[in-house]
Amino acid sequence: SQKIEQNSEALNIQEGKTATLTCNYTNYSPAYLQWYRQDPGRGPVFLLLIRENEKEKRKERLKVTFDTTLKQSLFHITASQPADSATYLCALPMDSNYQLIWGAGTKLIIKP
Amino acid sequence: SAVISQKPSRDICQRGTSLTIQCQVDSQVTMMFWYRQQPGQSLTLIATANQGSEATYESGFVIDKFPISRPNLTFSTLTVSNMSPEDSSIYLCSVLDGPNQPQHFGDGTRLSIL
Numbered sequence: 001s002q003k004i005e006q007n008s009e010a011l012n013i014q015e016g017k018t019a020t021l022t023c024n025y026t027n028y029s030p031a032y033l034q035w036y037r038q039d040p041g042r043g044p045v046f047l048l049l050i051r052e053n054e055k056e057k058r059k060e061r062l063k064v065t066f067d068t069t070l071k072q073s074l075f076h077i078t079a080s081q082p083a084d085s086a087t088y089l090c091a092l093p094m095d096s097n098y099q100l101i102w103g104a105g106t107k108l109i110i111k112p
Numbered sequence: 113s114a115v116i117s118q119k120p121s122r123d124i125c126q127r128g129t130s131l132t133i134q135c136q137v138d139s140q141v142t143m144m145f146w147y148r149q150q151p152g153q154s155l156t157l158i159a160t161a162n163q164g165s166e167a168t169y170e171s172g173f174v175i176d177k178f179p180i181s182r183p184n185l186t187f188s189t190l191t192v193s194n195m196s197p198e199d200s201s202i203y204l205c206s207v208l209d210g211p212n213q214p215q216h217f218g219d220g221t222r223l224s225i226l
Contacts, residue, residue: 004154031212032212034214036214041219041220041222042219042220043116043204043206043217043218043219043220044155044204044215044217045217046113046214046215046216049212049214051212089154089155093212098143098160098208098211099145099157099160100157100215101154101157102154102155102156103154104152104153104154105154
């Protein structure tokens with residue numbers, strides 16, 4: 001079955017630098033991959049979706065890449081700010097394309 | 113995007129009791145899901161709430177323990193029955209408008225069982 005691996009250790013980044021988070025999957029290449037942000041006590045909030053035929057997707061300071069050969073997605077935040085501190089989750093569709101399976105998330109801490 | 117309201121936001125319950133969590137959406141949606149999230153862990157899908165029919169449960173979750181209702185396209189409930197300390201978790205409702213679309217979440221219900 002499909003498994004998702006994200007760095008379980010918190011990532012500490014200096015304000016202004018680029019933060020890079022990794023999402024690896026183990027089995028079949030999904031049709032798309034999603035990234036979400038979750039703040040303490042809140043539900044996940046959708047950020048970006050990248051499809052299997054897209055190498056890269058951008059939204060403001062966010063950039064996502066998708067390498068089906070490496071079975072990996074990278075999530076970048078450029079010019080990071082303390083407000084970017086949160087847990088970032090990646091998610092892939094199950095076979096049905098309606099339901100998702102989720103990584104455990106990586107906690108990002110941006111230090112001023 | 114849809115706005116999802118979940119009630120209660122948190123509760124502390126006694127062992128052996130049951131709690132019903134409500135999820136209200138401000139627009140009609142195709143699909144609604146219920147998840148459980150342990151601290152520091154990934155979201156685990158409990159079931160898909162189907163309008164007008166029985167929910168579809170994932171492996172490890174059964175209707176007797178987690179009965180779900182979905183009477184219309186904007187509302188669903190999840191009941192956690194005969195609770196034990198192992199049921200202490202965050203329960204999240206999410207909605208989806210169609211395939212290959214993002215899910216939108218409520219802020220969850222933080223449940224503690226004494």
